[in-house]
Amino acid sequence: DAGVIQSPRHEVTEMGQEVTLRCKPISGHNSLFWYRQTMMRGLELLIYFNNNVPIDDSGMPEDRFSAKMPNASFSTLKIQPSEPRDSAVYFCASKELPGYNEQFFGPGTRLTVL
Amino acid sequence: AQKITQTQPGMFVQEKEAVTLDCTYDTSDQSYGLFWYKQPSSGEMIFLIYQGSYDEQNATEGRYSLNFQKARKSANLVISASQLGDSAMYFCAMRGGAGNMLTFGGGTRLMVKP
Numbered sequence: 001d002a003g004v005i006q007s008p009r010h011e012v013t014e015m016g017q018e019v020t021l022r023c024k025p026i027s028g029h030n031s032l033f034w035y036r037q038t039m040m041r042g043l044e045l046l047i048y049f050n051n052n053v054p055i056d057d058s059g060m061p062e063d064r065f066s067a068k069m070p071n072a073s074f075s076t077l078k079i080q081p082s083e084p085r086d087s088a089v090y091f092c093a094s095k096e097l098p099g100y101n102e103q104f105f106g107p108g109t110r111l112t113v114l
Numbered sequence: 115a116q117k118i119t120q121t122q123p124g125m126f127v128q129e130k131e132a133v134t135l136d137c138t139y140d141t142s143d144q145s146y147g148l149f150w151y152k153q154p155s156s157g158e159m160i161f162l163i164y165q166g167s168y169d170e171q172n173a174t175e176g177r178y179s180l181n182f183q184k185a186r187k188s189a190n191l192v193i194s195a196s197q198l199g200d201s202a203m204y205f206c207a208m209r210g211g212a213g214n215m216l217t218f219g220g221g222t223r224l225m226v227k228p
Contacts (some may be wrong), residue, residue, distance in 0.1 A: 101215060108157050110157075
């Protein structure tokens with residue numbers, strides 16, 4: 001079975017450019033999460049969706065960040081305009097609802113903003 | 115608010131020995147779940163073990179066991195018979211109540227010496 005798929009795996013862009021990160025959750029999983037990992041702040045939850053509906057976006061740093069989940073098999077995280085401080089590894093994770101089971105993480109996207 | 119504390123930023127262990135990674139948590143929820151994830155140098159997040167707050171027995175998964183002490187609010191990970199491949203970052207995380215969100219600790223870097 002395919003795990004959580006993220007693309008691109010690496011992204012290098014210049015400050016001010018728009019960046020779009022993509023995620024395909026595990027088939028059948030109906031809860032999806034976006035995390036950001038940095039050395040300074042560790043792993044932070046940005047936003048999560050249940051059944052394609054955003055439930056909690058309190059972790060989204062500012063209006064430059066937006067996330068969508070148009071269907072059960074696809075989500076995007078967009079940064080516009082990007083800034084050097086957005087450089088991080090962005091993880092997507094998914095899990096089944098309901099249940100107290102674990103989240104399955106994708107391989108991450110390493111974003112570098114110059 | 116929930117908080118996870120991992121007080122050991124780095125640890126060494128001799129190959130084939132057991133090691134305990136500490137995790138303490140703070141929550142006002144009666145029902146919660148505790149998770150451990152491993153992050154090797156390749157960057158992916160790998161689920162290791164789960165403990166529910168109402169589980170009476172400590173969770174075990176192969177060489178991993180979770181030393182759950184509810185009154186002390188600790189959920190330490192014990193790795194028996196360490197292997198070189200166990201060298202990685204280890205993260206403790208908590209899910210509070212009926213929610214889906216995970217709060218992560220700052221991680222412990224484990225290095226296994228041959």
